[in-house]
Amino acid sequence: MSQPQLARPEPEIPPARPVLADDPPRFLLLEREVEIEYRPQMLAALQSKVDAFAATVRGTAPVCPQCGHPMRCQDTREISWQARSGRLHAAVSRYRCPPCRCECRPLLDLLGVEPGRISGALARLLALLATVAPYPLAARLAWLLLGVTISPMGIWRVAQRLGEAAAHHADALSRYHADSRSIGAPTQTAPSTVVLGVDGCSLGMQVRSNRRHRKAGEKLPPLPPVEEGRFREVKTGVLLLPSERVEPSPGRRSVVRRFLVTCLGDADAIFARLYAQLRELGWVGAHTVVVIVGDGAEWIWNRASMFVHRCEILDFWHALEHAWEFAQLRYGQGSAQADRWVHEIAEDLRTGKVQEVIARLKRVRPKTPELRESLQALIHYYSENAGRMRYDEYLRLGYGIGSGAVESAHKQVVHARFRQAGMRWSEAGARRLLALRLLLLNDNWSMLDRLRMVSLA
Numbered sequence: 001m002s003q004p005q006l007a008r009p010e011p012e013i014p015p016a017r018p019v020l021a022d023d024p025p026r027f028l029l030l031e032r033e034v035e036i037e038y039r040p041q042m043l044a045a046l047q048s049k050v051d052a053f054a055a056t057v058r059g060t061a062p063v064c065p066q067c068g069h070p071m072r073c074q075d076t077r078e079i080s081w082q083a084r085s086g087r088l089h090a091a092v093s094r095y096r097c098p099p100c101r102c103e104c105r106p107l108l109d110l111l112g113v114e115p116g117r118i119s120g121a122l123a124r125l126l127a128l129l130a131t132v133a134p135y136p137l138a139a140r141l142a143w144l145l146l147g148v149t150i151s152p153m154g155i156w157r158v159a160q161r162l163g164e165a166a167a168h169h170a171d172a173l174s175r176y177h178a179d180s181r182s183i184g185a186p187t188q189t190a191p192s193t194v195v196l197g198v199d200g201c202s203l204g205m206q207v208r209s210n211r212r213h214r215k216a217g218e219k220l221p222p223l224p225p226v227e228e229g230r231f232r233e234v235k236t237g238v239l240l241l242p243s244e245r246v247e248p249s250p251g252r253r254s255v256v257r258r259f260l261v262t263c264l265g266d267a268d269a270i271f272a273r274l275y276a277q278l279r280e281l282g283w284v285g286a287h288t289v290v291v292i293v294g295d296g297a298e299w300i301w302n303r304a305s306m307f308v309h310r311c312e313i314l315d316f317w318h319a320l321e322h323a324w325e326f327a328q329l330r331y332g333q334g335s336a337q338a339d340r341w342v343h344e345i346a347e348d349l350r351t352g353k354v355q356e357v358i359a360r361l362k363r364v365r366p367k368t369p370e371l372r373e374s375l376q377a378l379i380h381y382y383s384e385n386a387g388r389m390r391y392d393e394y395l396r397l398g399y400g401i402g403s404g405a406v407e408s409a410h411k412q413v414v415h416a417r418f419r420q421a422g423m424r425w426s427e428a429g430a431r432r433l434l435a436l437r438l439l440l441l442n443d444n445w446s447m448l449d450r451l452r453m454v455s456l457a
């Protein structure tokens with residue numbers, strides 16, 4: 001291949017090729033040396049602690065969870081599992097209750113490990129990598145960060161087992177709080193106002209419902225092409241306190257805390273999640289006003305009625321978008337006149353003059369049927385939502401007028417991990433990974449320590 005033509009003439013002395021140092025810095029080498037030297041010692045130390053723990057459990061027959069009788073020892077087998085420092089072993093006894101036919105392996109339950117599988121801290125760390133990066137990249141990070149060789153499929157498996165545990169917990173919590181007898185956090189210190197918002201988008205789903213299984217020596221059939229329209233709605237809900245909104249620099253608003261919920265599902269499902277989270281936080285007391293910010297989609301307002309004290313706000317930017325549509329039709333795209341016209345409407349809406357704006361729109365005499373239709377739609381939209389457009393009041397009360405926080409949260413939960421090029425999700429895979437991602441973004445990752453990994457075939 002010929003060299004590309006350079007814009008400037010080359011200097012007379014040819015440039016030197018950039019060089020790398022012969023060796024990494026000495027300190028880096030020392031660190032790695034110690035790691036290699038002590039990893040086997042860590043494994044040995046861990047193994048001896050496991051042995052000591054196993055000794056304390058040995059010989060005590062568990063009680064049958066169904067009939068309450070002591071269970072009988074069936075057999076004892078050597079079992080191993082994978083941890084960060086290497087493979088660990090233990091002799092594990094299986095107990096059985098003959099009449100009830102239930103079986104258990106108490107040592108495995110107490111250790112919280114699964115035979116043959118990645119367990120403990122390594123499992124959590126690998127799931128964490130899968131939560132932030134696509135599986136092949138997560139596998140590479142596992143090597144770079146943890147010195148662990150694992151395939152993308154291996155990462156996928158760990159993420160499924162922990163993700164199922166997290167998703168199951170979130171589902172159960174949502175079902176629990178849907179019952180009127182559930183107990184929420186105390187509400188004596190409930191805030192006077194809570195802001196709630198919901199956003200959604202669609203996820204590309206896999207066409208096949210089952211994973212393909214390969215038999216020895218057999219070639220897998222090719223995947224069917226992705227059909228058009230195979231999408232599922234995924235929704236994110238956000239809860240925050242207006243009192244915790246801060247403005248670190250002029251015009252740059254952010255919130256100190258926010259709680260996110262998410263689900264692959266319908267409007268009722270996301271509101272059940274939001275409600276459960278509010279109950280867990282103790283954020284809705286007898287006098288709390290729930291501020292609901294929406295884009296005008298009817299399903300949000302329909303569910304909002306579940307809150308006795310509420311304030312519904314139509315997102316300011318959505319309100320303006322509708323004005324833009326008409327303005328561009330009337331004055332032409334990108335025209336300064338359209339700009340001015342919308343700016344005026346924005347100013348009036350912001351100061352609470354929605355009725356004046358509607359009256360003004362009604363005096364406009366459109367020249368074409370298309371314009372007339374667009375104007376009627378705008379008037380209808382503003383009239384329908386006028387009660388949700390008292391922006392001067394919302395600003396005075398500190399409620400905010402936009403759904404920016406919700407939209408950015410949704411992008412962080414979903415887009416950043418689930419909507420990369422060519423990604424297709426299974427229902428279960430998306431549900432599990434969403435649950436893990438939520439733990440991370442809600443700063444609740446340590447909850448995984450207290451969830452039992454779900455054994456999946």
Ligand SMILES: [Zn+2]
Pocket residue numbers: 064065066067068069097098099100101
């Ligand atoms: Zn029994």
